[in-house]
Amino acid sequence: MSEGDRRKQLLQLAAGAVFLAVAVVLVLIVINATSGGDGGDTKLEGVKEVNRALNGIPQSGMVLGDPKAPVELAEFADLQCPYCKAFTEDVLPPVVENQVKKGEVKVSFRNYTIIGEQSLPAGAAALAAGAQGRGWNFVELFYRNQGAEDSGYADDAFLEAIAKGAGVMDIGRWNRERAKFTADVEATTAEAQQLGFSGTPSLAVEGPQSDGLEPIETPGSTGDLEAALEAAQ
Amino acid sequence: MSYPSEGNLRRAIAFVAALGIGVATYIAVEAAGGDPPACIAGSSGCATVAKSSYSHVAGVNIAVFGIVGYALLLASAFFADDLARFGGFLVALGGFGYSVFLTYLELFKIDAICQWCVGSAVLMTILFLLSATRLIAYAGAEGGPVPDRA
Numbered sequence: 001m002s003e004g005d006r007r008k009q010l011l012q013l014a015a016g017a018v019f020l021a022v023a024v025v026l027v028l029i030v031i032n033a034t035s036g037g038d039g040g041d042t043k044l045e046g047v048k049e050v051n052r053a054l055n056g057i058p059q060s061g062m063v064l065g066d067p068k069a070p071v072e073l074a075e076f077a078d079l080q081c082p083y084c085k086a087f088t089e090d091v092l093p094p095v096v097e098n099q100v101k102k103g104e105v106k107v108s109f110r111n112y113t114i115i116g117e118q119s120l121p122a123g124a125a126a127l128a129a130g131a132q133g134r135g136w137n138f139v140e141l142f143y144r145n146q147g148a149e150d151s152g153y154a155d156d157a158f159l160e161a162i163a164k165g166a167g168v169m170d171i172g173r174w175n176r177e178r179a180k181f182t183a184d185v186e187a188t189t190a191e192a193q194q195l196g197f198s199g200t201p202s203l204a205v206e207g208p209q210s211d212g213l214e215p216i217e218t219p220g221s222t223g224d225l226e227a228a229l230e231a232a233q
Numbered sequence: 234m235s236y237p238s239e240g241n242l243r244r245a246i247a248f249v250a251a252l253g254i255g256v257a258t259y260i261a262v263e264a265a266g267g268d269p270p271a272c273i274a275g276s277s278g279c280a281t282v283a284k285s286s287y288s289h290v291a292g293v294n295i296a297v298f299g300i301v302g303y304a305l306l307l308a309s310a311f312f313a314d315d316l317a318r319f320g321g322f323l324v325a326l327g328g329f330g331y332s333v334f335l336t337y338l339e340l341f342k343i344d345a346i347c348q349w350c351v352g353s354a355v356l357m358t359i360l361f362l363l364s365a366t367r368l369i370a371y372a373g374a375e376g377g378p379v380p381d382r383a
Contacts, residue, residue: 007373007374010318011372017322018326021327025333029337032342052344055278055344055345133280169287
């Protein structure tokens with residue numbers, strides 16, 4: 001075979017390989033785009049918005065923010081509670097943007113189950129998502145899709161859809177582990193009661209200027225919350 | 234159209250492939266130790282990507298495949314024949330295609346960016362361009378040591 005023929009043959013093979021590679025990548029993307037990660041069969045609101053809002057913020061278990069942040073805001077909440085949803089969506093975001101992202105404050109989500117019997121498995125499901133680094137994605141996506149209080153919507157199918165939408169990668173592991181987190185949900189509920197809380201959301205702050213975890217009045221505005229966090233610094 | 238000498242292309246491929254081996258080895262070693270690679274500026278993207286189910290194929294960390302790919306590309310730079318040119322091009326094409334797919338996953342499925350993965354994708358893109366240029370310019374040419382071809 002002449003040099004020219006060999007060159008022509010190699011370049012033809014290369015062109016075919018490029019065509020094949022483009023086709024394989026496109027097929028892989030299409031397969032992935034149409035499977036999982038979006039809540040499966042359950043139509044969820046706000047999947048992209050929640051995951052984008054939390055992208056880049058460290059998460060460790062149910063703690064959002066730098067684990068070494070000097071001030072901790074503990075939010076005792078029930079996933080089925082509409083006031084908790086309002087607090088997380090309306091009051092908390094500026095604090096996350098201005099103080100959590102800067103490493104000044106971390107926020108821990110602690111279950112305080114008071115609404116109904118589905119609150120316990122829902123809280124455990126959130127903790128199992130936290131074990132895979134997607135706890136806050138789970139909480140915020142749950143709030144975005146919250147149904148009427150204690151109406152029975154938070155069943156296993158709903159929780160799994162939230163977990164998938166929140167980006168929990170190993171759903172099998174999440175399913176296996178979530179029951180074991182029930183004890184942790186009960187522990188934080190007991191902790192809330194010991195702190196004297198009687199409703200949700202209830203908040204406590206711990207920082208250099210506070211004596212352990214100190215309850216604060218649930219703020220009605222971001223300004224009130226920022227003032228309480230500043231006092232603890 | 235004038236192309237760089239094949240010697241220069243081979244040296245560039247060897248240099249970038251060596252960098253790639255370093256990056257992929259760092260990711261693989263950290264993963265083997267149970268830690269995600271450290272992201273700059275405290276970002277959690279590397280940990281999120283490393284914990285995702287996409288970080289392994291058939292139980293093997295994809296960084297290991299990266300090491301193998303970069304090593305093959307490094308090896309292709311040591312020979313000036315059509316097997317090295319075409320083989321290097323195929324490996325770089327596969328690596329580039331998979332990098333495109335992984336970047337899609339990071340942006341649209343995992344919703345997190347791992348700086349080390351982006352670094353590897355950039356290196357693989359450069360290697361694809363270098364290998365493609367080498368193949369287009371020198372396919373069919375007689376082989377020989379680098380100084381003779383330069």
